Amino acid sequence: MNLNELLKQFKYIEADREYTRKSRSLILSAKHTARVSLADIFLKNVQLAASVALAGLLIFMIVGGFSAWRMFSPLQIANLDPVGLKAEAQAIDIQIQLANLNYGEAALAPAKSGESTPAITPAPAPAPKQETSAVTAPALQDNATSAVSIDEALDKLSQ
Amino acid sequence: MLDGEQKLIERAIKGKASAFGSLYDYYQPRIYRFVLIKVGRREEAEDLTHEVFKNAWLNIESYKDMGFPFSSWLYKIARNQITDFYRAAKGETSIDKIDPEYFAIPASIQLDLADKMEIERVKDAIQELKPEYQDILVMRFIEDMSVKETAESVEKSEGAVKVLQHRAMKELKNILGNSSRQ
Numbered sequence: 567m568n569l570n571e572l573l574k575q576f577k578y579i580e581a582d583r584e585y586t587r588k589s590r591s592l593i594l595s596a597k598h599t600a601r602v603s604l605a606d607i608f609l610k611n612v613q614l615a616a617s618v619a620l621a622g623l624l625i626f627m628i629v630g631g632f633s634a635w636r637m638f639s640p641l642q643i644a645n646l647d648p649v650g651l652k653a654e655a656q657a658i659d660i661q662i663q664l665a666n667l668n669y670g671e672a673a674l675a676p677a678k679s680g681e682s683t684p685a686i687t688p689a690p691a692p693a694p695k696q697e698t699s700a701v702t703a704p705a706l707q708d709n710a711t712s713a714v715s716i717d718e719a720l721d722k723l724s725q
Numbered sequence: 726m727l728d729g730e731q732k733l734i735e736r737a738i739k740g741k742a743s744a745f746g747s748l749y750d751y752y753q754p755r756i757y758r759f760v761l762i763k764v765g766r767r768e769e770a771e772d773l774t775h776e777v778f779k780n781a782w783l784n785i786e787s788y789k790d791m792g793f794p795f796s797s798w799l800y801k802i803a804r805n806q807i808t809d810f811y812r813a814a815k816g817e818t819s820i821d822k823i824d825p826e827y828f829a830i831p832a833s834i835q836l837d838l839a840d841k842m843e844i845e846r847v848k849d850a851i852q853e854l855k856p857e858y859q860d861i862l863v864m865r866f867i868e869d870m871s872v873k874e875t876a877e878s879v880e881k882s883e884g885a886v887k888v889l890q891h892r893a894m895k896e897l898k899n900i901l902g903n904s905s906r907q
Contacts, residue, residue, distance in 0.1 A: 569898065572847045573866040575840070581757045581771060589775045590749055593782050594742040 667719050674715070726794055727751045734795055737785050745782050752796060753778065756803050759863050763807055765852050773810055777803045796870075797878035804860070850900040858893035865890050 727733065727748070736744035756777055761770035780802055781788075788798055851859055857879075864875040865886075872890075876883045 569847070569894070569901070570866060572840075572843055573862065575844050576758060576762060576848075576863075576867045577869075579758050579761060580754050581774065582767075585771050586753060589771070589778070590746065590753075593749065593775065593779045594746055596779055597740070597742065597782050 663723060667716065670719070671715055726796075730795060731790070734785075734788065734790070737782075738788065745785065748795065749778055749782075752799055755796065755868055756799055758867060759800065759860075760803055760807060762848065762851055762863055762867070763856065763859055764810065765848070769810070773803070773806050777806050780806070793877040794874055797874070800860075800864075800878045801880075804856075807856075846901065846904060847897075850897055850904065853900050854893060854896055857889060858896060861886060861889045862893050862897065 730748070733744045733747050737748060753774065757770060757774045760773045760777070761767065764770055764773065777799065781799060788795075851862060854862070860879055861875065864870040864878060865872070870878070872883050872886050876886045879886065881889070
């Protein structure tokens with residue numbers, strides 16, 4: 567036999583059949599054992615669920631923004647309600663204007679009650695609030711006068 | 726190449742043991758021969774071949790079809806396994822200590838005594854070759870792989886394979902010539 571033919575003879579070398587059978591079954595069962603690990607499956611599922619939930623929340627927050635938060639959250643954040651804030655701001659403005667109005671009426675009341683008194687009476691110096699309200703009280707008793715004054719004041723304000 | 730190999734690989738990647746079993750049945754004899762010719766001992770060849778297929782099965786998800794045959798992936802694992810084996814056994818095993826009884830041509834093959842002796846001599850000569858030459862000789866002359874397939878398996882160009890094949894045969898003839906003179 568020449569060298570090539572001798573080398574071809576090596577092709578007939580084969581493993582022991584019993585070894586092949588055992589090795590095959592061991593190898594194929596190796597992965598099966600590794601796969602049936604319940605802890606791994608559970609862990610993988612938890613990881614998957616957590617990542618999906620977080621990704622969903624992130625997308626929801628980006629798309630929906632704070633309006634979604636306002637709609638669905640049990641904690642209402644007043645600072646994030648522009649309509650409420652606007653109404654509150656307007657109410658403060660009106661209260662300030664009404665306070666000024668009361669102050670003006672109080673100043674005019676003594677002038678209207680006495681005819682002999684000069685028409686233009688200097689406004690009383692800033693007095694304690696209790697004193698002002700004491701002066702205002704009789705002025706409010708004159709309903710017609712005060713009503714006219716408020717109307718005039720509102721007209722001025724509206725202008 | 727095995728018929729329907731691509732589908733078998735795809736199914737094996739999905740975890741179908743039966744598909745990998747078919748791949749094992751087809752490639753195990755080749756890998757076993759490859760390992761046995763390189764390590765020389767039947768027991769060690771069996772252990773290493775078992776490890777090769779076990780690693781292949783456990784890591785089959787990492788196999789990517791890059792246009793190379795599946796066998797090239799298995800040969801690569803086998804070469805790494807043999808390298809690790811020699812590294813671990815460094816200083817413990819040498820070719821001189823190899824027991825010839827472990828390298829046995831099956832009784833089913835009818836050869837006269839002179840042929841059997843010649844085969845033993847060739848086997849000894851192959852084991853004296855560099856691992857690179859061994860790989861080429863086994864793939865080209867024993868497994869009848871094409872130059873292209875061999876080149877893909879050893880990750881070299883086809884030209885390099887032809888050159889290595891020529892050198893390997895020359896070296897083998899030299900060793901055999903020297904042994905016959907002794």
